[in-house]
Structure formats: structure tokens, C-alpha cells
Amino acid sequence: MTDGSDIVLFETDSRGVATVTLNRPQIHNAFNDDVVQRLAAIWSDLAARTDIRVVVLKGAGKSFSAGGDLDWMRKSGQATAEQNRASTMNMARMLKGLNDLPQATLALVHGNCMAGGTGLASAADIVVAVQNTKFALTEVRLGLTPATISPYVVAAIGPRQARRYFLTAERFDATEACRIGLVHETVADEAALAVRGAEIASALLQGAPGAIRDSKLLVGRVAHRPVDEAVMEFTAQNIADRRASAEGQEGLAAFFDKRKPNWSV
Structure with a gap:
């Protein structure tokens, strides 16, 4: 296990904006235990800081996040029940840590935003996505359920839409994500995403x-x-x-x- 400093990047600026970047671009920023623990540690640190006022979450490379690392989840078949429970509780606590941050949180989404990635975005206060972003809650096609992310996804899109997308696992674009409440607004491309993200962060810094x-x-x-x-x-x-x-x-x-x-x- 690594210390996680390379798989999730963390930086702050003089204004009090922290940027958290998922940094496994070769596998579309998929989660594993190391990523989850690193994120949880960052949220725990941020929750106690008064110098940070805005938290921006984004993904390096071609995607925001493809969700759970499939090789990591496959290996869970060799783990004990206690080990599996501990791993999934870590994921649940990490998501709650993001949801409960006292700072304003902004997710900037592009590329693929699948399964756990959708859950991570749902736990943020504000979500802006590039128009061609692909979303999906794919768990049932792998024999799984979107369990730990469900409180945040259902809060974002409502139970009716959750019934559809949890069950069909179909892909949908940012326009649909905006319509159902997962995304607040869309932009044309990644350059526009960076610009809009900076504008929203600046607006948030005007609030007490x-x-x-x-x-x-x-x-x-x-x-x-x-x-x-x-x-x-x-x-x-x-x-x-x-x-x-x-x-x-x-x-x-x-x-x-x-x-x-x-x-x-």
C-alpha cells in the first residue's frame, strides 16, 4: 500500500481554494482501497481547516472517474467477509466525509463518470460537466449494487430516476444528467470547464x-x-x-x- 500522495493530488492556493485531483489516468481514475483511504484522509484534514473555503474535485487525464477498479473488486472474492465489510465501510465513510465538509465543494466532471464516480460527484455541492461526459450506474451489469453511493445519488436525482438508472445501467450524457438533477450545468469542452470552475470558485469566495x-x-x-x-x-x-x-x-x-x-x- 502506498501513501496515496501520487494517486490523489492535493494543492491549495492563497485564496483558500483546495484542488483535489484523482490521479490514475491510465485506468480512468478508478478507485481502489488506496484511493479511498487517501480521499478520506484529505476530507478529514479539510474538515478541521479554517483556511480552506472551497474544495474543487476533478480527474486527471481523459476521465473524471470510471468508478471502482474492476481488478480490485474481483480480488475481493478472495477476501474474508470481514475484510470486504471493512473495505466497503471505508468507501461509505469517505463519501460521507465529502458530503459533510463544511466548505463549499465543486466537482468538475469530464470524460467518463461511472458508478462510484457518479457517487463522488453526487456527494459534492455543485457539479459542472462537459457536454460529452458519459454517466452510468453500471453495478447491476457486474452483479453488484450501487449501495454505498446510493444515499447521495438518490438525493441528487430522486428515487424515480434512481429506479431507472440503477436498474438499466444505461449510459446517459451530461444533458440528461442536468435534466435529472445530477449536474447543475454543462459546458462545451474541458477548456470551458476550467473557466467555469474558476468563476464558480470565485463566486463561492464571496460568501462568508x-x-x-x-x-x-x-x-x-x-x-x-x-x-x-x-x-x-x-x-x-x-x-x-x-x-x-x-x-x-x-x-x-x-x-x-x-x-x-x-x-x-
Whole structure:
């Protein structure tokens, strides 16, 4: 097992943007245990950092990610039940780590985005894809299920679309991915993807870090829930805390002073 520093690249800039690059281009950035552990370690590090405000996720080479490394999954047949369970729990925890990051996350997708790659994109806050990107949830054609990625894919595309694409394993393009909610917008090519990614990262840097964190928590607490007393209390407390916070007071003061707030880059 390697330390993973070469198979997943990590860099940051002075603005507080971290870029995470899947770096197994020879096999379309397919996952194995090393990739999963490296990603999990990166998410754990980022979750504790206040200097990083935006996380960009992308793939090196021709694809974002082809999903699970098939040779790695084939070898799982020789593993014990406990070893298999540990491996799949690592994948589940890695995806949750990305989903739960306090920073804004942006996936820039191109080439192939298959199976676990689709799950990784689904766990990001914002997804932009090149128009000719190919998506698929191919697990059933291998006798498998899209299990650990399912909470994030279903949240992105809804149960009705998940029933179709989980069962047919058919490929679909970025236009369809946009229509069903997996992708937020499409661009013409990889050059445009880089430009649009930079534009969105810049827009995210205009938001207060704590407000972005609390807005992500807000979505998780109110999505698909009735507006009952508990939801009303949570939302009221959320905005009450924000109004009184240092960020809230700075943002309001900056507005009236006609200047940028102190977090704006």
C-alpha cells in the first residue's frame, strides 16, 4: 500500500481554494482501497481547516472517474467477509466525509463518470460537466449494487430516476444528467470547464465561510421534511445565530458602508 500522495493530488492556493485531483489516468481514475483511504484522509484534514473555503474535485487525464477498479473488486472474492465489510465501510465513510465538509465543494466532471464516480460527484455541492461526459450506474451489469453511493445519488436525482438508472445501467450524457438533477450545468469542452470552475470558485469566495457551512447544514435539516415545530425552531435559531454572529454583523456593516466584507477575496 502506498501513501496515496501520487494517486490523489492535493494543492491549495492563497485564496483558500483546495484542488483535489484523482490521479490514475491510465485506468480512468478508478478507485481502489488506496484511493479511498487517501480521499478520506484529505476530507478529514479539510474538515478541521479554517483556511480552506472551497474544495474543487476533478480527474486527471481523459476521465473524471470510471468508478471502482474492476481488478480490485474481483480480488475481493478472495477476501474474508470481514475484510470486504471493512473495505466497503471505508468507501461509505469517505463519501460521507465529502458530503459533510463544511466548505463549499465543486466537482468538475469530464470524460467518463461511472458508478462510484457518479457517487463522488453526487456527494459534492455543485457539479459542472462537459457536454460529452458519459454517466452510468453500471453495478447491476457486474452483479453488484450501487449501495454505498446510493444515499447521495438518490438525493441528487430522486428515487424515480434512481429506479431507472440503477436498474438499466444505461449510459446517459451530461444533458440528461442536468435534466435529472445530477449536474447543475454543462459546458462545451474541458477548456470551458476550467473557466467555469474558476468563476464558480470565485463566486463561492464571496460568501462568508460560516454562513456557507450553516447553509449546507440548513439544506440537510429541511430537505423532504414537513414544516413542523422542530423545523421552524431550527430555522429560526439558524438565522438568529447568523444575525448576531461576527460574520452577520460584518456583512451588514459592509453593505451599508458600500464596501466588501472582510472575507471577500
